[in-house]
Amino acid sequence: MEESVTQLSESSGRRGLFSEFFGAIGRAGWRGIDHFGAAGIFFIQSLAMIFRRQQLKSIVQQISFIGAQTMGIIALVALFTGMVIGLQLYYTLIKFGAVSAIGSAIGLSLVRELGPVLTAIMITARAGSAMTAEIGIQRISEQIDALITMRINPLAYLISPRVAAAVISFPLLTALFDLIGIAGGYLSSTIVTGVNTGAYFYRLKASLAWIDVMGGFTKALVFAVLVVTICCYNGFYAHMRKEGRGARGVSLATTAAVVQSCVCILISDYLITSFFL
Amino acid sequence: MDQIHPQPLIEVKELSKSFNDRVVLNRVNLKLFKGQIVAIIGKSGVGKSVLLKHIIGLLEPDAGEVLFQGMPVARMKAREKEHYLGKISYMFQNNALFNSLTVHDNVAMPLRYQRRAERKAIDAKVMQRLEQMELGDAAGKYPGELSGGMQKRVALARALITEPDIVLFDEPTTGQDPIRKNAILGMIAAYQHKFNFSAILISHDLPDIFFISDIILALYDGKIIFDGTPEAFEHFEHPFRTEFIQSLELLQQELTGLYSRRQFKVRYQMDLFRNPRESGYALLIFNLEELPRVAEQLGPTALQELIAVMSAYISKHFNEVGGFSTRYGSTQFVTILPLANADEAGRLVALLAKDLTRNGLSRLACAESAARGGHRSASITITAGIAEGKSQTPLNLVIEAARLKQQPLVRFNVKCREN
């Protein structure tokens, strides 16, 4: 009798653990879907309010922050990325006697994948995190509430200019990254290792087609939407975080925004490449 | 009151709100009639700001409702809400200024995004308001470059720029030095008079808040434990009162050398009833005349300095002979000299007058607008009245008697400090 009782309680305890485990997964899943939907609405509302009065000045300011001030770091990263790919490809291709293919390999990898992805990750690190922190601070210091009481739509005032600026800046910075990366590859492969200069550019041009270039820009646009939405959404709701409020909420929001942005960039990159290109 | 204003402008009915099982507001009621100033007092963390945020619609109540002219705020349609927000202004506890915008742009914000007024007209209006608030020099600066006190004034300027019907002030005087505290409360009172807005005010600054508010609400433990006039609050007995008010009164006394009205009465009882046989005393009343004109010419800060300097003179002359004093209104002072008659008191008043004419109340910090308008000084008259009292006669009657006997004491010029 006693034995059966202990067995019963043990099994019920196990069931409790199971149901708790799956319950937690289920709740997390629902929360995820909830946030996904909310972020989607958040983005569409902000997008709709880009073309209001008095937006141009703020858009220019945001382009300055997201685009212009990010040029330097993008150029630096692109140069070294191109150079290191040039070197690595050289050491690999020379074993097959196919060093002349270095141009097409660099061109394809940069334009199709590395350009858009690395640009988006660099912008997230530099401008995205700052966006989340700034909006988060404006939330906890009641500036967003102040906007509401002044009858200024906070989405139109804070988010829309950033969405517009991101959609403009991402493709431009991606193009910059691609070209500087190609130049970097040229430097390391022709000057350092001595590949024929003419072959580099000839192969590069010959191997790239319109669909590669278009695909790269499509990715840049998709990443722009993802990064700006994730970063602004996290900042805007920094005060709603369960784990911590106030300054701690802002720091958590910033971390979450950067991590989520990077993960979403890589996942969506795979999806776009496999389904559309 | 209810007969004159049948419908309150804002009415909070049985409002309750909890955050994470913590009850912050418990069936709170509040009525704001047109032209009134309602002050909410209470220790920090009792939900005063939460109440204000419900009124403007930033938070939604768990139970109860907020009515604006009889219409529930939570159920307003977008257009009605827009209309409501246009009539109401909120001054945030942390100022909520935008760091990336200049002071001028911050103040212009509520106008720029709403009315299609001309940019020039908006700029002119903003500059005028900034100068009234002694912020003219700061117009091009960013909020981060200003002191806490100046930021507070910028926030006040922004709240008043739309000339709203209702203003909600969330601790407008916190973080200000005592002079500016009074200046801000004075400004609120002055603008209230000028624009006839109604206001709900959260403040810790007793007793100054009594001078400008019509109704006092005391919030304790999520409930309203007092709702009445400032006079009634003087007689209100609750553990909260001693806990909350005494520290503030001590601060006040330290700053001006004067007693609060409550302490004044306690001292009065103690001094005069201790030896009832020799219970005669002399009561002096001083009044600074034409203060609104001075405030207009020299600015609100100068006015408050004037009052502070006057307080210092009164304490200096009467405290050493056993007298004790209080401010009895925004411009009146009452002093009691125990064991004195009118003649003795008269001699002391003459000495005060001599001292005032010799040393004057000079070198005040005047508003920039005053300098531009050519006002570097203003003339001011102080009147004084003397009455004799006995311990049996109620204090009010003695004060009334002294007030009736008021005569001009001195008339002199106050000068602005050279910047």
Next chain:
Amino acid sequence: MKKYASETWVGLFMTIGLICVGYMAIELGHVSLFGGDSYPLKARFSAISELHAGSPVTMMGIDIGQVTGVSLDQKDHQAVVQFRVRDGIEIYSDAIASIKTQGLIGEKYLDIDAGGAGDQLKPGGTITDTIPPVDLTDLIGKYAFGSVGGNK
């Protein structure tokens, strides 16, 4: 100063960015800004291997155009290649089109021998004299099993 700098930077950024995008689209993406600077031609093959839209068209090793599309003509059992050739390059009715490979394992491309006799081809004209691509696997197979030149 702050205002001036930010707007100048934005202007500079937009200019550089647009130049980069333009360069990539035109030079690397092979977009022709003006549709009129090339004309369309067709060529019929028995097989086209991996030739596809976007493959280069060359003449004596020099790039002269691009393949715009490939289609199947089931009636004649032939593959039809549509391509565009730069204006000013004259191709005659006896021209020979052949499909070649860049290097041993590289991309397929279309090579044109302009010819010289006969009439000049008008836009939309067809080259009928064509050489299908060499199938490398076939070639290696033949070599390995000795059928190349083994029919003597």
